[in-house]
Amino acid sequence: MVDNKNEGIVNKGIVKLQSVFAVFAIFAMAMFVIAGVSTAQYIKPEQNVISGLYISNATYYSPYPAEPGKYFDLYVRLQSVIAKGSLNNVSCWIEPSYPFSIDQSDQSRFDVGNLATYQEVLLKFKIRVDEKAVTGSNDLVLVCSADGKQQSTKLPIYIQAHDAVLQITNVESTPSIFEPNKVGEVTLTLDNLASVTLKDITVKLGIENENIPFAPVNETNEKRIQLIESGNETKITFNLIALSNAVAGTYKIPVTITYYDMLGKSYTKNAIIGLQIKTQPDLLVVHDQTTIVKNNAKSIVPISIVNRGQSKVTFVTAELLEPHEGFTLLGPNVYYVGGINSDDSQTAEYEIFVNTTEKYIMIPLKITYKDELENYYEQVENVKVNVFSKEDAIKYGYEKPVATDPLILGIGGIIVLYLLYRFVWQKFRKKKKTEFNE
Template sequence: MKKILLILLILLALPLASASLDDVNIELTQSPDSVTPGTFFNIQIKATNTGTTDLNVKFTLEEDDPFTIDNNEVNLNIPAQSSVLLNFNIETDSDANTDFEELELTYETSTKDLTKIFNINVQAIETTLVVTSVQSTPERIEPGSSAQVFIRVKNKASISLRDVTVKLDLSSNELPFAPLTSVTEQRINSLKKNQETELTYNIITLADAEAKPYKIPLLITYFDEQGTQFTKSDVISLIIDSTPILDYTIEESKLVENKKSTVTIKIVNRGLTDVKFLNVQLQPNNFQLISPQTVYLGNIDSDDFDSIEFTLIPQKDAQLPLTITYKDSNNKDYTKNIFLSPKVHSIQEAKQTGLVKTSKAIYITPILLLGLIYIAYRKLRKK
């Protein structure tokens, strides 16, 4: 009877001495702390058996998007009061979005299974906030004039962005721009996924600004939903330009009808921008051209002039058809066809104005003749 009672007591005590999954503590270590799409990371799981007997456990790290796991199942015997380490190498999908993704660890014995959830911080390295367009009104800004700059930004991230600031950096002394009636930094409270918005900047150009394109730094800062700050730099271009204004006048006309003579043409640049590669070609008309048909002047600065001279034999009421080609400071091509009507003097007018010199022999010959007659007369009287 005593033996039977002893056996019953031993049988009753056996469950109390057996190991249980409740005696297994799970701790996870991740490297790196946050992961990026398209990369591998490692997690190490420490499993501690706090029970009094050994325990055979099957560990399964469940594979789910956006993760791919090599050898996600491990079977181990964990001695009582001991720990084991499990290492898993995990790849993050290249198209994963910024978010906290879950990893599920299942560990089980023949009689029971438990699950533990871990959060993995995925930080997508992506061009989340982009400048989609830059426009200015007017498109080409004249020196000393005001303009508006419109910058559109779009959130291409998979999450919302907040506290977005976009600064037009005009601080450089090499930039001939200044803010006008607004600041150079604009702020957006938040941008939802795929949301786009437009920012407006009012500026003015300096009066002595050189006509050419200018690169302006654009500084952008913003925060994601997790409070991480991002900073990016970009560059936009604004064009300072002005249409050249050239005046063409007859500076001096020495043209005499049907005689070889000259005409001087003056070209004045009264625009705000310089002109380059200026070429003047005199087209055929009612005159005979003696000098070269084409004259190259090159550059004429703003508020400056140059002159050219043509030699020709004109007819009465001759017109000068000119073809003029040049570029502005931004290398835009221009072609102008103009007609100038110079004064063409008659022979009589030319004599009166001194354009044609009259021969003194006309006046000297009669005087000499009269002198000879007088001398001959004196000699005859003496006889």
């Protein structure tokens, strides 16, 4: 009979069975419990019979593996295997040792009472694993006594951290900044922070996207490592080329790492690394001669700044420097241009009065700007500006002589005819009319 103090597994962690039917029922229940959890592991004890009690092969613990700093449930299924009669005063308990322990609020000992031949009992223990436990198999001691005899056996419990962490701890590129159409190396340092060996490691760079201007050289974008032992690190190097049409900037490169622990459990880790590409800026500064500059006259001088580089430049500022030879600056000497895209231009305009004996003047300009990586640049240019006299402007076709301009001549002729009609002809008609009346 079951002692009144021994309740069901839900309340006290013990179930006592009286019939063959119940034996099959408890076996089915155990199978259902195992199927209902994500992981569980059957236990093969050091000795499967102690104190006349057979430790069934349905004994298991869950979850599997046990994790440092967490609990696991141990289900021990015992059966009386004496030839006849019953086992009296049956008691079983756990004698925990590091890294295992049982909280004071949880039951560590079960006084089962008497068990008839082939009668079974299922005990449930809640075990804590120390947070500093190392990966590996550790023995948990189960002790049982019956009829005044006491024996023990060891139950192997496997401990492993749930998250087998493989981390990228360092990224090195040579050169530190890539240039278009040049080859470099990217080295990743992988550190096994798990307490177990990790194996079948695959590292893949996500450079398939057309917006990422990198390609592997003489290899693929995927590499494999056989294993990394716990606490060790391994370096893996990729040979990459920056594409010839690459634009300067910082590019985010996805990295996917897949690997397995020694139990065959798979893991996937996604990370992002950054690689930079630098292109050499190339600015052309010239006088935009859509308008001419005349001597002894006020002029607006347009200076065209052309971006011949592959990448955009930003914060472009033009400053007209001293000395001002052959001209007088009439407006501000600093002109903010802003950003200039590749293969594009912007104009800075200065208002000056020209007074020179030369055929040209030199405009000293300092151009400052930044590239896409926020690198600062400064260049000084002496921009040649041709100066035209009135005669030269007519000579080279920038202006037309007033006397030979058909439009001006036509307009002038119309004006003359109108004046003749208005003043001369009208006066003449009036005089003739007066004489006739007389």
